[in-house]
Amino acid sequence: MGPSNSISGRVLILNLDDAVTSIIVDPLLEFRTHKMDLQWIRKKTVEENAQTIRGIIHDFQITVGHVGSCDPDIYRSTYEKIKNIKGIFDDFGNFSDEEKERLRYHIYLFLKMWDPNSGYTIRECLRYSSDTYRGGALYATCDFKKGEWISELKGCIAPLPPEIYAELIVVGRNDYSIQLSSRNGQQLWLGPAAFLNHDCRPNCKIVPTGPHSAQVLVLEDIKANEELLIYYGERFFGEDNIACECRTCESIGAGAFSNGNTAVRRSPVKFNSGNFSLRMTGNRRRRADNKDGRKSTIVNEETAEADANENIPKSEPIDEPPKRRKRRRSSLAFDQSSCPGVVHREPEIPSSYDLERPLSTES
Numbered sequence: 175m176g177p178s179n180s181i182s183g184r185v186l187i188l189n190l191d192d193a194v195t196s197i198i199v200d201p202l203l204e205f206r207t208h209k210m211d212l213q214w215i216r217k218k219t220v221e222e223n224a225q226t227i228r229g230i231i232h233d234f235q236i237t238v239g240h241v242g243s244c245d246p247d248i249y250r251s252t253y254e255k256i257k258n259i260k261g262i263f264d265d266f267g268n269f270s271d272e273e274k275e276r277l278r279y280h281i282y283l284f285l286k287m288w289d290p291n292s293g294y295t296i297r298e299c300l301r302y303s304s305d306t307y308r309g310g311a312l313y314a315t316c317d318f319k320k321g322e323w324i325s326e327l328k329g330c331i332a333p334l335p336p337e338i339y340a341e342l343i344v345v346g347r348n349d350y351s352i353q354l355s356s357r358n359g360q361q362l363w364l365g366p367a368a369f370l371n372h373d374c375r376p377n378c379k380i381v382p383t384g385p386h387s388a389q390v391l392v393l394e395d396i397k398a399n400e401e402l403l404i405y406y407g408e409r410f411f412g413e414d415n416i417a418c419e420c421r422t423c424e425s426i427g428a429g430a431f432s433n434g435n436t437a438v439r440r441s442p443v444k445f446n447s448g449n450f451s452l453r454m455t456g457n458r459r460r461r462a463d464n465k466d467g468r469k470s471t472i473v474n475e476e477t478a479e480a481d482a483n484e485n486i487p488k489s490e491p492i493d494e495p496p497k498r499r500k501r502r503r504s505s506l507a508f509d510q511s512s513c514p515g516v517v518h519r520e521p522e523i524p525s526s527y528d529l530e531r532p533l534s535t536e537s
């Protein structure tokens with residue numbers, strides 16, 4: 175499969191996800207979220223059109239909110255409005271038609287973050303000193319029951335062969351979403367689900383739906399406004415997750431909060447006040463990580479689904495239960511009847527976009 179009729183892993187990693195988060199996420203959060211390409215600067219066009227983009231997405235929220243479902247026509251017209259911003263897709267001038275379809279689909283995936291019917295949204299997260307950029311976190315916008323799928327929240331999996339790893343990955347800077355699977359080697363998890371943070375007592379888990387796509391399953395009842403949290407694995411934050419800064423660890427004095435653990439900061443770091451600025455690197459905690467410095471989850475299962483399940487503790491991950499989180503009332507709380515956790519309408523997925531089809535790793 176050549177680059178002419180397939181998108182390369184490198185393009186997906188460097189262009190697609192970074193560009194779409196720049197266009198669809200950053201203007202609304204008003205800071206620069208994680209990027210794989212460390213050279214990535216917000217393209218001037220996005221910068222100049224941030225207000226226009228915010229207007230388009232606010233209109234999208236209102237319209238789709240009135241309709242009460244993830245209406246495909248509204249996704250399409252919103253995509254067209256964004257596409258019509260002069261120069262916004264200049265980076266993709268050389269894309270084949272199929273790659274352009276993938277771009278469109280990727281934009282749809284991220285628009286769901288702002289769709290009041292999708293069941294989740296993104297907010298700024300200042301909790302983790304290990305974020306080398308200003309972080310995001312995903313929150314439920316309606317109640318979910320244990321066993322339900324948050325089907326509008328999707329992840330994309332790109333293979334990360336050693337040559338691309340060596341070329342692109344800088345440990346501690348852009349390795350935020352790398353998983354190691356015994357079956358599939360290094361993988362990069364992108365898409366909206368790459369904003370899910372880790373908790374040693376997770377309320378969700380990611381389940382691959384194919385070799386290159388994943389969905390989110392609810393592990394315990396979730397109320398609107400609660401953060402959606404998954405379990406990355408036993409060693410993502412060093413041996414025994416010693417550098418984990420999750421609320422569960424905080425509540426029981428484990429991970430970064432264990433006695434005598436001086437390797438990490440105990441409180442969220444302060445950011446530069448300006449929009450779109452990077453976190454000061456001096457604030458980064460030292461990594462308590464495995465030998466080669468890579469954060470990885472080593473799994474042994476045979477199937478892709480098992481790869482994801484392996485990331486979930488088989489028994490309770492922590493003996494002592496976490497303190498109960500206070501549940502705040504959500505200003506965005508929806509009736510369960512209008513909650514997309516129950517009824518979903520998929521926005522139109524381009525026919526040529528086959529999530530199951532392997533992505534080429536050629537550049």
Ligand SMILES: C[S@@+](CC[C@H](N)C(=O)[O-])C[C@H]1O[C@@H](n2cnc3c(N)ncnc32)[C@H](O)[C@@H]1O
Nearest residue numbers: 208302304305309310350369371372418419420
């Ligand atoms: C897949 S990203 C999750 C979203 C992240 N907040 C962001 O905006 O990119 C994983 C990164 O989030 C941060 N993170 C998530 N959960 C954490 C935890 N429990 N303790 C420390 N850092 C965490 C770390 O920087 C980690 O590399």
